[in-house]
Amino acid sequence: MKALTKKNLLILGSILLSFAIVQGLIMAGLLNAFYEITLATICINIILAVSLNLVTGFTGQFSLGHAGFMSIGAYVCAIINMEMRSTSGFLLGIFAGAIAAGLVGILIGIPTLRLKGDYLAIATLGMAEIIRVLFLNMEITNGAAGLSGIPRFTNWPWLCLFTVATVVLINNFLHSSPGRACISIREDEIAAESMGINTTKYKVMAFAIGAFFAGTAGALYSSYFYIIQPGRFDFLKSIDILVIVVLGGLGSMTGSIFAAILLAILTTFLQSFTAVRMIVYAALLVIIMIFRPKGLMGTTEINDLFSRRPFFGKKDERIE
C-alpha cells in the first residue's frame, strides 16, 4: 500500500489550499457572517447528501428517513454540549450523536431492510416519524419547544474537517470489498446473492454508515444554529436531502457535492426575491430533471471526467 501517491498528495494539497483560502477570506473579513452561514449549510448538506447517496444511490435502498438520523445526532450533541460547554464537549457530542444514530440505524435496518423499493421507503418514513414523535414527547428534549441556547462551536475548520472526513471515508468504503458488495446489490440483488454476498449484512452496513454520518451532520447543525425543534426534522427535511442526491445523480459522490453547493447558493441568491423564490427554485429543479434526468452527474465522478477511466458503472446501464 502506497498511501503517499502523487494523486493522493494532489488531493490533500487541493483540500488544504481551499481550506486556507476560505479561512483567509474569513480572517480578512471578506467572507462575512452571512456567507459563513451559507458555507455551513453547504458543508452540512454535503455530509447529509453523501451519506444518503451511500444508502440510496450506491446500495439502491430507497430511504426517506434520513432526517430522523440527523435529529438523533442533533439532540444527542445538543444535550451533551449544553452540559459541557467546551470544545471537548462539542467533539464528544458529535461522536456520541453519530454513534447513537449509527446504532439506531442498525436496529432499524435489520427489520426494515428486508423490504424493497416503495415498501422500504414507507418503513423508513415511519421510522423517522417515530423518532420525531419520541423527541416531541420526551422531557429531556423539551418537547415541541425544542432545545434552545445551544452554544455555537461549529466553525469553518470543524466543518471542513468533518466534511472532508465524511467524503473520504465514504469514498474509501465504496472502493473496499464491502463497498463493492453494496454496489452489486444495487445492480442486481438476486445476482449478488447468488454470488455469495450476504445482502442483508451489507445493506445494514451501508444503512448504519449512512445513519452515522447523518448523525454527524445533525450534531454540526445543532451546534451551529442555536436551536433545534422536532418539527425541523420532519419528512420534508428528508425530502430536501433526497432532492440534493437525486439532483446530483444517484450514485455520484461529486454529484451530491455539486448539487449541495448549487442549491445552497441558489437559495441564498433567491432570498432577496421573497415572492418568487419558491417558484424559481422549483422550476429550476424541474428544468434540471428534464434536461438531466439522471441528475447533474449521473453515476460518474469528477475524476472519471478527467481520466476517462471510470472505475465502475462506466455508463449507466442499470436495470430499472
Place this chain on the structure above:
Amino acid sequence: MKKLFVLLLTLALVLGSFAGCGGAAEDAEATEVKIGLNYELTGPVATYGQASVDGIQMAFDEINAAGGINGMQIKSVLLDNKSDSAEATSLATRLMTQDGVVACLGPATSGNFMATIPVATGNGIPVISASATADEGVTMDADGNVNDYVFRLCFNDSFQGVTMANFALNNLTAKSAVLIQDQSSDYAKGLAKNFVETFEAAGGTIVATEGYVKDDKDFNAILTSIAAKDFDVIFLPGYYQEAGLIIKQARELGITAPILGADGFDSEVLLQLAGADALNNVYFSNHYSNLDEDPMVQDFITKFKEKYGADPNAFHALGYDLGMYIADAIERAGSTDSDAIKDALASTENFVGVTGTFSMGADHNPIKSIVVIGLENGVQATSVKVDPK
C-alpha cells in the same frame, strides 16, 4: 452538459444583474432608516407571519406619509424565513451584516424568534417580536439574565393562564373547574399549569383533568365522563382546530358550563367547526379585541379595512403596534445607532397602542392589559380588559 451550464450561467447572470440593481439603489439615499422584517411568509405558520407583516407595513406607510422618523423615511427589508428556524438565523445574520438594518422585527413564532437571539446579541442589534409568547428562553437566557437586545410586545403564555383563572374566580364566581388539555403542545401545558396553580391557590378545585392530542376528532368519551361530574367551568387550553370540535360535542351532550380558553381560539375556523349555536358562554383571552371602544382602536379598524378590505385580527394589531413602537423608539433615541435604539426600547413608558397601553418591564416583557373576549352565538359580544397586577 453544455446546455445545462449555459442555462445556469444565463440564470445566474440575470439574477445577478437584479441583485446588482437593488444594491446600487440602496446606497444612494442616506435619509432613510432601514428596518429588517424577518417573517414566516411561507410554510406552516405563514398566516401569522403574513398578518404581522401587513400590520407592520400599514404602520410604516402611515409614518412615512406623515414625514417619517425625524425626517428619515423608513425602508423595510422584508425576507421570508419559510417558517424554518435555521433560515431565521441565516436571515437575521443577513439583515444585520449585509443589509445594515438598525433593528429586526420578527419572526412571529417563539421558536423562530429564539433562533435569532444569539445573532442579535452577537451583532448588538435589537430584535423584537410582537407574538413570541413562549415562557422560557425568549427575553431571558437559561441562567435568568435578560437578553439585552431582545424585546417582545406580547404577554407570555403563563400570564394568560393566570388571567383566565382569575377571570373564572372573579367574573364567573367559579369554585370548581374541569381541565381538558392538549397533551401534544407546550403552549397548552404552560397554560394549564398556570391556570391550575392560580385556581387552586385561590381555593378552587380541579374536579377532573382530561387530555387529548392534536388532530383528535372524537371527544365523546372524555366529555361523557365529564358530563356526570359537578363543576362550574371548563378550561380548555389548546388550539382552535380541536377546541372547535370539543365545544360542539360538549354542547351536543348538554354541557352548558362556561368554556374558557386562550389566544389559540382566535380564528375564524373556531366558528366553522363549532357552529354558532354552540359558541355561547365561551370566553378566551386575547391580545386585542375589535370590540374595544377606544377611539384609537376603532380608528385602526377603519383604516385597516380601507387598506386590506377585511377586519384585522390580533396579529395585524400586534404587527401595527410593533411598527409604531420601533418608530417611536428610534425617534426617542434621536439616532439610528442600535445601542441608542435598544436603550430607548427598554425605557419605554406608557406607549399607547391598539393592543393596549404598556411600559417595558425590566425583563423586556411588556406590562400590559389582557382582553377576555366572550362569544355569543359565535360572535364576539363582550370584552373585558384585565389589568396586570
